Amino acid sequence: MELEFLYALLFFLPVAIQETTYTGVSAVAVDHTKVKDASVCQLQPDVGPCRGAKHQWYYNITLRECALFVYGGCEGNGNRFEKKKECRTLCVKKEKKDACKQPKDSGPCMALSYRWYYNEATDECEMFAYGGCQGNENNFATEEECRAKCVKAPKPPSTSSGICMQPSDSGPCRARHTRWFFDLDERKCKKFTYGGCEGNSNNFESKQECEAKCLEELKSFGICGQPADTGNCRGKEQKWFPQSANTKM
Template sequence: MLETYAQTSSNSHYGERSAESSNSAIDPICKMPQDPGPCRGFQRRWSFDLSQGQCVEFIYGGCKGNANNFEFKEDCEERCGAYKGYFSPEDEVAIDFINTSVCHLPHERGNCRASLQRWGFDASSGRCVQFIYGGCGGNENNFETKQDCEQKCLANIPNSKPADMNDAIDPDCRLPKEVGPCRARLRQWYYDVSSDQCLEFYYGGCRGNANKFQSKEACEAKCKSGELDHMSEL
């Protein structure tokens, strides 16, 4: 496994020293965590992500926050982007370890109330799956496209499941369980990709998504994959 190799490799120890020494030279603003602030606006901004060594987009609420907040990607890179390559080529193992750690983060909706379709890596199933992002906060395991997620995570995790297993599943069945904002308690069923099972949950009564069925039988008829069962037995 990559994590074990990264922890025991002499290159990773070198990478830790290299990152630590160069980290002290980074502009303090660029070390600040991404902060959407307490307001509920929807402004696209950029901040420098120290773990990725690059400027990433986020949703700013419109008030407070911190100085690691740039209107344009170019402004962020002008101030912080010089540190994008602070790992030397010998630190490739350490960089892969950082990327893999990002992919093990849980899917987080965040603090805001938008309903944005995003992709995140599901470590339990070894694949990229869709989830609903609120628009601010959350973590780095959040990608606009499936391709971005796979490029970041599947390349760094050697035991990932084949993509064709995921392609056999109806797109509606890949959506995460979504209770919705209302407060009813309606018994429904959804398909859980990681376990290849239809599971019961309580639906709030409004919004939500298409991964929602009135019976287990209806869920299994659309989502349960006999092909996946056969492949898992091989």
Template sequence: MLLFSVFLLLLWSQVANAEGVMKSDQDKPDLCLLPPKVGKCKARLERYYYDDETKECTLFYYGGCDANENNFEKKEDCEKRCGDTGKLVCPPVPVGKSGACVESCGDGCTGGQLCCSNGCGHSCMDGIKKPIPRTPLLGCPPVIGKGSCKVEKCGVIDGQPKCPEGQLCCYNGCTYTCVEGVATEKPEICYMPAKVGKCKAKIEKYYFDAEMNECTLFYYGGCDANENNFDTKEDCEKRCSGSVHIDICNLP
């Protein structure tokens, strides 16, 4: 009887552990989906972030301030928190299509599947990786007619005031002034995270930080780059940013 009780206890422990692992995989924190954030400071601190594209924890050089939560001192800490599987969610129901109007999940799904809506009832389905939420990128609104020439000019010339947070320096048909940005479509590369790569060089590059809606300095290792990698801030802004940076010699 004692041996049978021990057997049941061990069996229950294994089932509980398996459920815990499955739950852990599905409940991966959203911080693991954040891009690496170098920050505006100039330090060069070795840190690790979880790269959702490669499914591994990768070295990058942190500037020392303005970090987000996807920032770990040790690779082991990163792997412990984020692992190598994405958070799973139910797939979207195709528009205009639905499955059988029955509830077929029963006592739960097995094999890592989720109980999902099929458009009418529910059935067990393979989960899909949760997509990374995208913050709309802001750009200058289109110029319609001639705006006021008496408004305060923004920081296109040294000494002029910079725009408040959330506004952009845009041409209004007469001069450059601060206005509210409008949502714009940007190239796919502007949403890519900064990719330091596995090499050990320290090359100053710029990437477009979609979370901050600005081009930010980072230190590129010298290999394994993605396309969100620019030699100058101006090149980055020309491709991805909505703010205006112009040659003051060409001002009217």
């Protein structure tokens, strides 16, 4: 009986050792693989369940830069790099030319973050959907930051038939900026919500700016710039007055 047990032990022990060694090597090989794609850059840093304390680098999707974090030593995810250079190589696209001359670039990741870029063709800052990683430097958190960096000059003055007679236009984007437009029918400046891109020139940041532009121009219209006035009497005599193209009938 003892000989049979010894024989079985000698037979199975090398196999068990071989399988354990193979499994261990395989696990290490998978855990340390360098094959990563840019999608890992949008993952949140994961310290894992172990209690080690190893400094590693991860890509911070908010700051758009690589930062340190303490890794526990096991599991976690692919947004983890031993060196900052490795993190930047995969997640931060290097651009040396002027940020304002770079094209709009949403990057390869699939997050949805509304940012601003400078459109050199129109000399305006416009909103776009940023994926969260890579892209380029033509990428700003606010319209104001973009304009301060890139816009060359204010919009050229338009004639009264251009600005003040246009209807309010919120544009296709979904931001919520409070702006002012001139309502030609009511002959006054009114608030509206601007989406952040496109729209038209009847769009002012303040009521004062709107009035300075449009009320002053009304004076040059003479009687044609005055609103219709029925007067105090109760007669019903039909008369005619000029209306703007966007008057609701």
